[in-house]
Structures are given as C-alpha cells and as structure tokens.
Amino acid sequence: MAGVSGCIKYSMFIFNFLFWLCGILILAIAIWIRVSKDGQEIISSESSGTNPYVAVNILIAVGAIIMILGFLGCCGAMKESRCMLLLFFIGLLLILILQVLAGILGAAFKPESDRILNETLYENVKILSETDESAKAFQQTLTEFQEEFKCCGLVNGAADWGNNFLQHYKSCECSNMQDSSCITYEGKHVYKQPCISFIKDLVAKHIIIVIGIAFGLAVIEILGLVFSMVLFCQIGNK
Template sequence: MGGMQCIKYLVFVFNFIFWLAGTGVLALGLWLRFDSRTSGLFEGEDSPSVFLTGVYILIAAGALMMVVGFLGCCGAIKESPCMLGLFFLFLLLIFAIEVAAGIWGLSNKDRVIEDVTEFYKQTYTNYKDTKQDALKETLRLIHFGLNCCGPTGTVIDAARDICPKQEGLEVLITTIFGMIFSMMLCCAIKKSRDFV
C-alpha cells in the first residue's frame, strides 16, 4: 500500500503543477487577446492571422490543460478509476496531437519557416517604423517562443530579451510519465478494490 500512496501523491502533485501551468497558458492567451497593447494587432485589415491563430491555440491549450489537470488531481485523490481513465485518454490525445504536430511541422518545415520568417520581418519592419508597444510585445513573444534574438540571430535594439531554453522534449517526457503513473495508480486502485 505504501507504493500506491506514493504514486497517488506523485500523480496529484504532477497534475496540480499541470493545472497551474494550464492556468498560466490560458491567462497568457487571454491577456494577449484582450490586452490594450496587443489588441491593435487583431483589428487592422492586414492583421497577422498567424498571431491570431496562435493566441486562440494558446487559449484552447490552456483550457485543455486545466481540465486534464483537474481530472488527474481529483482522480488521484478520490482514487476514481473513471476519472483516471479519462485523464489517461486526454493525455493520450495530447500525446497524439504533439506527435502529429511534430510530424506536420517536419513535413512542412520549409513552408512553416517561410511563413514565420515573413511574419517576423513584417512585424519587425512595422515596429521600426511605428514603435508600437503591441508590436514590441509580439516581437518579444516571438523571441521567447522561437528561442531567437532577432532577424539574424543577433540581439536587436527593439527587443533585448534573454532567449529561453527549449522545452519541447521535456513536455513530451512529462506527458509520457503522466500516462504511466496514471495507469499504475488505476491498476493499483483496481487491485486494492478486488482484494477487499
């Protein structure tokens, strides 16, 4: 029983952190969509659809992460096989989407790079001309999101931010461990109920 308790609380802590991260992602997406500094990007005729799509994806991903984190937390604490099963299915769905997005990104690498580069150049040129805060914020987010520091890899005057480390592999590994732990806990709960 000690091992089951350990897994139970590991799953709870993992999902609580996942829920907090989902809350942060949702808040970031909502902030980007409705903040006065970035809302101007959505209102013009030539507003970048890439940025708008990305913001809506952030909002949806944050909401999904919150639901998954909630199912994992409640399923672990209440020892509910139904909630843990739903949690596992959501994680499996997220894992499949990550793999599909990775494959799509690799197969369309040239087009994606071209679209992102064109969007960046347009945003950077507009920022140099207008010095709008919304464009500066967009450039800062691009730098953090793509782990870059300017159009040619050098720090530019418009946004001197520190580039973050890449996190793609860590997310994938964390998802796999979450799936493993949820199934271990589900099996342990089933065995303990069969034993009684």
C-alpha cells in the same frame, strides 16, 4: 489484494496540481489579453495583417484543456477514481499523439516553410519603400531590428529603403568606417550586411527552443501517462 501505493498516488496529485495551476495561469493571461484594454493594445501592436486574436484564442483553448486534465488527474488520484484516471490518460495520450504528429509534419514540411519564409522576406522588401500608414508599422519594426543586430535593409541592403532611406538610415548607421562591415550609401555610412540572415538565424533559434520545450513536455506527459496507468491498475486490484 495489492493496495494503492501512497508514493504514486501523491506524486500523481502533486504533478497534476502543478499541471492544473499552469492551465489556470495560461487561461488567466489569455483572457486578460483578450478582454482588457492594455492587452488589446499589445496584440494590436504585434499584429501584421493577420487576425491578432487567433493566437490568444488558441492559448485560451490550451489553458482550458490543461486545467481540465489537471483537475481530472488530481481528483482521480485523491478519490482513487478509475473513471477520472482513464479520462486523464486518454486526454494526455491524445495531446502527446498530436505533438508527435505536429513534429513529424514540421520536419516533413521544413523545406516548404523555409521557402515560404524566403518568399515572405523578399515580398516585404517593397514595403520598406512605401509611405502609407500600414507600411510604417513594419518599417518601425525593422529599424528596431537594424539597431539591435547591426544590419541594414531586408534583402539587398540599404537600397531596400528606396526613397525612405534618409528617414531611417540612423538605425543602421555605422560609426566606424574603418570597419569592413560598413559601406557608404547616398553619402551615409551604413552597415553592409542585410538583415535577412539575422532574421533566419533568429527564426532557427526560436524553432530549436520550441523543439526543446516540446521534448520536455513529452517527457513529462509520458511520466503522467505511466503514473496514471499504474495507479489505475492498482485501484483495480484493490
């Protein structure tokens, strides 16, 4: 009868030990954000009308699942437990299937997501000319964005600011009027380019990063599936 390969066994253990540590780290950070005063201030400052704890709760669930799968993989490898290895295989396979489905749905609904992004940006234009407290948080975010990306306004340029222009023009002030990217608006030299194109580019770059991470995770998960099934079969053949 063939024995269990020590190389596969310890590779499986190391892989899942790192997997388990990642789960603990994600879970610890998410719980800290959820319960600590500093963490609550962070998510409160980042919230924009939606429930600020939704993303944190998702992170807690993800961290817990990764930690459990890592534990099953480690123990299954070291104890040569076919039951634990099978549970690990099934759990990892379900995650991989969900990732693939999410990728397919993301590709299928990309035009719809682009439309929603456009509608959201155009609807948020009116917030720039408002004076209530809820609008000020968004206005502050856009002023910081304007300073970093050298743009002005959201969709239509400086006119988007309405009566609030003189309060916020400093963030999109253009120092060199000889520059073709600058215009004069209400006696102030500001950037002509609205921020909508930069926001779209930023969203596109983040999507590419997410796709890259998801692809990398898929490769690691497939390796984990292969290792666990090979070890599962070897234990059965002992």
